[in-house]
Amino acid sequence: MTNAIELRGVEKTFGVTKVIQNINLKIAQGERHALIGPNGAGKSTTFNLISGYMRPTTGSILLRGEEIAGLRPFQINRRGLSRSFQVTNVFANMSVWENLRCAVLWATGQRYAFWKNIDNLPEVRERTAQILEYIHLADRRDMPAGLLTYAEQRALEIGITVAGGADVILLDEPTAGMSHAETERAVELIRRLTEGRTLLIVEHDMSVVFGLADKISVLVYGQIIASGTPEEIRGNAKVKEAYLGEEAA
Numbered sequence: 001m002t003n004a005i006e007l008r009g010v011e012k013t014f015g016v017t018k019v020i021q022n023i024n025l026k027i028a029q030g031e032r033h034a035l036i037g038p039n040g041a042g043k044s045t046t047f048n049l050i051s052g053y054m055r056p057t058t059g060s061i062l063l064r065g066e067e068i069a070g071l072r073p074f075q076i077n078r079r080g081l082s083r084s085f086q087v088t089n090v091f092a093n094m095s096v097w098e099n100l101r102c103a104v105l106w107a108t109g110q111r112y113a114f115w116k117n118i119d120n121l122p123e124v125r126e127r128t129a130q131i132l133e134y135i136h137l138a139d140r141r142d143m144p145a146g147l148l149t150y151a152e153q154r155a156l157e158i159g160i161t162v163a164g165g166a167d168v169i170l171l172d173e174p175t176a177g178m179s180h181a182e183t184e185r186a187v188e189l190i191r192r193l194t195e196g197r198t199l200l201i202v203e204h205d206m207s208v209v210f211g212l213a214d215k216i217s218v219l220v221y222g223q224i225i226a227s228g229t230p231e232e233i234r235g236n237a238k239v240k241e242a243y244l245g246e247e248a249a
């Protein structure tokens with residue numbers, strides 16, 4: 001089967017610094033794949049390359065077998081890849097409902113037009129209501145997103161990321177800054193919302209990574225030093241030395 005995402009010989013250089021060095025990575029369709037590594041290893045840069053926010057210096061990036069390196073973010077989004085950001089990225093003055101509806105509208109190809117009552121579009125309304133229910137924010141429906149708690153905003157952001165129906169989802173540190181209980185709820189949410197889709201997640205919390213991922217890749221100084229199942233990664237001496245230490249023991 002064609003991989004959902006494949007990176008072939010990808011490199012990214014800023015000035016004279018090679019931040020990403022010859023990355024080769026395959027993520028199968030339907031797989032939940034975690035990208036881990038120390039601060040500054042190049043995880044966000046890898047996300048930016050895959051989602052079109054940066055162009056690789058060399059190499060090839062394939063989405064379901066088709067080259068996407070060099071395409072703009074919205075073009076990649078149109079091909080079914082959606083990403084969230086490390087920093088919460090919701091429209092603070094818009095209600096929770098409007099935030100989600102915006103994402104659904106964009107995905108269904110509808111554009112805002114003042115003469116259209118967009119709440120009368122049944123498919124948009126139903127999809128928005130469904131996501132609202134999934135992310136457990138139905139009772140916050142009309143609240144400006146900026147007034148939600150931090151964890152609720154992150155849940156909304158995950159909802160926005162999946163609302164468009166993309167089948168390849170990239171989440172950048174979705175549980176950063178959450179309490180233990182909030183993290184557990186977020187993991188459940190991510191598990192449910194990405195059912196049957198492909199997920200690539202950057203995450204520092206190892207309980208999230210080992211609880212959620214089918215495969216893990218470890219990035220150190222811009223290079224993937226290991227890629228495999230959670231058990232393989234846990235037992236990998238190079239990974240322990242470079243990153244996990246006693247954490248995963």
Ligand SMILES: Nc1ncnc2c1ncn2[C@@H]1O[C@H](COP(=O)(O)OP(=O)(O)OP(=O)(O)O)[C@@H](O)[C@H]1O
Pocket residue numbers: 014019037038039040041042043044045046
């Ligand atoms: N636009 C840029 N220009 C120059 N250097 C950059 C740029 N973006 C990132 N870098 C550098 O690339 C390296 C990798 O950064 P990146 O943010 O991808 O790491 P990361 O693994 O996501 O780190 P963290 O876990 O702290 O988020 C860092 O040394 C960073 O300073």
